[in-house]
Amino acid sequence: MTMQSVAPRAKRILMVGAPGAGKGTQADAIAKQFGITHIASGDILRRHIAEATTIGRTVEDLVNKGELVPDAVIMDMLRKPVLAAADTGGYVLDGFPRTVEQAEAAYRTAGNLGVGVQIAVHLEVPEEELIRRMLARARGADDTEDVIRHRIKVYEEKTRPLLEYYAQRELLVQVNGARPVAEVTWSIVVQLQRAFKRPATQAGAHAGPHAGTARPATTSDSDKAVA
Ligand code: AMP
Secondary structure, three states: OOHHHOOOOOEEEEEEEOOOOOHHHHHHHHHHHHOOEEEEHHHHHHHHHHOOOHHHHHHHHHHHHOOOOOHHHHHHHHHHHHHHHHHOOEEEEEOOOOOHHHHHHHHHHHHHHOOOOEEEEEEEOOHHHHHHHHHHHOOOHHHOHHHHHHHHHHHHHHHOHHHHHHHHHOEEEEEEOOOOHHHHHHHHHHHHHHHHHOOOOOOOOOOOOOOOOOOOEEEEOOOOOOO
16 A cells, blocks of 8 residues: 555544454554554553542442443543544544443544544444353453453444434444454554545545535445445
């Protein structure tokens, strides 16, 4: 890929998917591929909990129960790493936004930063596969079967509506995440490369609820449309 083929703006990629969908693994691969920063809200929260910081003590109970932590905590916590990453090429956010309210706030921040291309990647994985994966990796107090099922329910109620939000406003890339890791990565990278080559308005650079010229676009794996 030549430099000319990539929009010379910060890239802003948002990973959307249920717990266990592979957001972290794929975000890592995407960050390496495009030379941008991987920022994972759940990892930062777990670090705060492990270090018993003020944020950690505030959120521990909610995280352990599989509930979302308050938007204000998340926005404050992410501001610094997002600003730093925006200055160095961009970022792939994993675990944020998780609600339409968070997406709206993030959109305003991105606009203020002059951040260019914004693309949401949706990893679709069937529920039973999510539960199987989560039990296999059992990471901590939020990984018992009851909590896992609750986290998936929270995702369906609070986060899935984001897909419609992004499909309406910006570019949404749909990916079948129930395949081997490398295949999923390949599928995402190919679609992102295609999206980065588009003129800015079509890639979502100026897309938004009030952007009259932007044309929302949705792309998906050729083998399985999950929209
Ligand atoms: P994750 O590792 O992304 O699955 O996140 C683990 C937990 O951290 C979630 O179950 C929530 O309790 C909390 N969390 C992570 N990101 C967010 C967010 N953007 N908004 C609210 N809570 C979050």
